[in-house]
Amino acid sequence: MKILNSKILIIYFLFLHIVSAQIELIEEPNCVEGYNPEVYTNQIGGYALPSEGTINALIVFVQFPDDNYDQKNPYWKKGYAPANMNYWVNETWSSNPIQGSLTHYFNEMSFNKLKFIGKTVSVITPNSRQWYLTNSKDRGYIHKEVIQQLDNTWDFAEFDKWDLISAYNHTDDRTDGVIEMIIMVWRNVAKEFPEPQQNNIYTALDFHPVYSYGSLGGSEFQVDGGARTVKTGFSPSGSTPGGSGVTINDHLINQGLTITIHEFAHYLMGGNSYHTGHGFWGMLDAWGKKSKVANSFERYRLGWINVNDIENTPNQVISNATISDYVTTGIVYRFKVDPTSNEYFYIENHQKLSYWETHLTPGNIENGIYVLRQKGTLGKDVQIIPADGRFDWVVNQITPNPWGSGNLPVYKNNGADRVNGYHDLQTIPWVWNGINQAAQVIHFTENESGQPVLDVRYPGDGRDAFREGFNEIFTPYSNPNSHRFNRTATPFGFKINSLVGGVYSLDIYVNTSLNAQPSKPQNLKVTIENNTPRLNWAANIEPDVVSGGKYKVYRTTTSGGEPTSYSHVATVNHPATTWLDYNYYVYGGGDSKLFYTVSAVDSDNMESVKSDYDWLWWDNELQKNGDQSTFDNNIITDYRLFSNYPNPFNPETIIKYQIPESGLVQLKIYDLLGRDVATLVNEVKSAGSYSINFDASDLPSGVYIYSLRVNDYVQNQKMTLLK
Secondary structure (H helix, E strand, C coil), X not given: CCCCCCCCCCCCCCCCCXXXXXXXXXXXCCCCCCCCCCCCCCCCCXXXXXXXXXXXXXXXXXXXXXXXXXXXXXXXXXXXXXXXXXXXXXXXXXXXXXXXXXXXXXXXXXCCCEEEEEEEEEEECCCCHHHHHHCCCCHHHHHHHHHHXXXXXXXXXXXXXXXXEECXXXXXXXXXXXXXXXXXXXXXXXXXXCCCHHHHHHHHHCXXXXXXXXXXXXXXXXXXXXXXXXXXXXXXXXXXXXXXXXXXXXXXXXXCCHHHHHHHHHHHHCXXXXXXXXXXXXXXXXXXXXECCCCHHHHHHCCCCXXXXXXXCCCEEEEEEEECCHHHHCCCEEEEEEHHHCEEEEEEEECCCCHHHCCCCCCCCCCEXXXXXXXXXXXXXEEECCCCCCEEEEEEEEXXXXXXXXXXXXXXXXXXXXXXXXXXXXXXXXXXXXXXXXXXXXXXXXXXXXXXXXXXXXXXXXXXCEECCCECEECCCCCCCCCCCCCCCCCEEEEEEEEECCEEEEEEEECCXXXXXXXXXXXXXXXXECCEEEEEEECCCCHHHHCCCEEEEEEEXXXXXXXXXXXXXXXXXXXXXXXXXXXXXXXXXXXXXXXXXXXXXXXXXXXXXXXXXXXXXXXXXXXXXCCHHHCHHHCCCCCEECCCECCCECCEEEEEEEECCCEEEEEEEEECCCCEEEEEEEEEXXXXXXXXXXXXXXXXXXXXXXXXXXXXXXXXXXXXXXC
């Protein structure tokens, strides 16, 4: 009997790997060769390997004897096994596995349905890298040489436990003579060489110079005296798909389990068409991942979870539906938009309770409710719908690609667009020199000064989850909205009610979304008009806002930080979506920021979450973003005497005025009999905006007139003193 030796397993320290930006620019990895995709309509289990039961894998850590890259790296010293080799996998299955191991990962993702176990070994190739190059031997030849050398003393029967009858059809009551999973993990292929020599070595040895994965390569061969076959590709053979393993190259650079999980997951899900969209999570994330946990599409398809389906009839409100942490409980709601075309919304709650969302999270996952949309039967048909919405993106300039050749578009956000816009985790079409360009993800955006700034969006910007106070509403009227892939409305929606102990309470709507409060107003912008703040925002589209609705305007000031509270200062009836703040000067100027936000109120007096704020500097003169010179509308063009604030007052109030040119300014206070009771200003002033405090401590209660006279301009206003 040939026996595979394995060392005692101890706790594994997982190294986080963040894929380089240069690799991230690649649209979709092509890590499965010669694959014809299979489609599905429901839960069908694993494709080339079962998604339930025990999988026993052989993990081989390989290095060339003449590998001279970073030789003393403690993670994997040259000539030694990697420091964490025995921590990758449990040799026998346990419900309490090594933390951070492959056994641990698949236990948690599958809820112990897939029991991933295995053995590990470290080898040095029989020949040098240079020998293989000189003799034109490639990856497939090297792997065959290594595995057959192991075959001299090992029994491979334990890695052949399943009979793959056909795609998605497996049985463990007999074997099929095909090895199920060998993972070849390479320390380094040729990273110590400069370009173009490095690329030439990768190409000659049939290792990909950019991608860190692939099949075993070469032609199939036998072990165990011809009793078993190692299938070296990943392509259908008649009705039987699959192969016998994967290659992970340059592991010294790509430390961690992310690539190994990805490549093994192809045996569960299928080929390249099952890469999920970028910018969220999944075993088969294409690139730009937030974390490595399996998404609800993957887990449901493999039979690891069930979903709480919401039908599109009858019309109803499902009140206070609870949803706990998705990763650790598997609870997910699915809106059945159109099952005939496999169009769904998945609703997941992420509270980062899982090890795999705290230790294998290169992106930004904030706690909250996430929406995924599926349109079709493949993983590539799934994308995240981030909570900050859809926008109108334009490209006015391009900038050199800092990670490679060519140029990249610099996107400018022209404001929210509920129906026709694109969200910031999509590939976004753009036009340059009148020619339509291939859609690209956001790597650069244009700031308010028109300069390109690095702004890589797909790892997350902290605004992708629905949560209290930020965006609580997902309906046909909101942004983002519950529209179909073709941008037509669906009957579905939800509203966040509360969060208690990590569990959200939601109201779920089927053709009843108007029962919710209005959605968050969009596109609030504050400009300066004749030295007065002007607010503009986009109109809400809910019928109960369009008919009988209104908007509330809120204002506050800080010395520079973000505000924590606002004061309600005005109400504007729909359809008006603009407001001038004549009384902002009550804050008195100084080194301060004026912040504004608005909310929508429907005809039943239900109020939305406040909009994103906008702000400007209030430093005696108003300035937008501290640079007054960039805003032409900050130039004063007319005389104006503003309403005093507060009014009524006791005993002090602030009076503000502006003049477009210099002159003798007289600002006086009169009682209703026309008597001059106070002179506040009587001097020459240059063009500008001014405010003055009026203290009426010595005057009785009553109505007074304050009068501005400058050059040929005269204006009077009333104010009321109440003591």
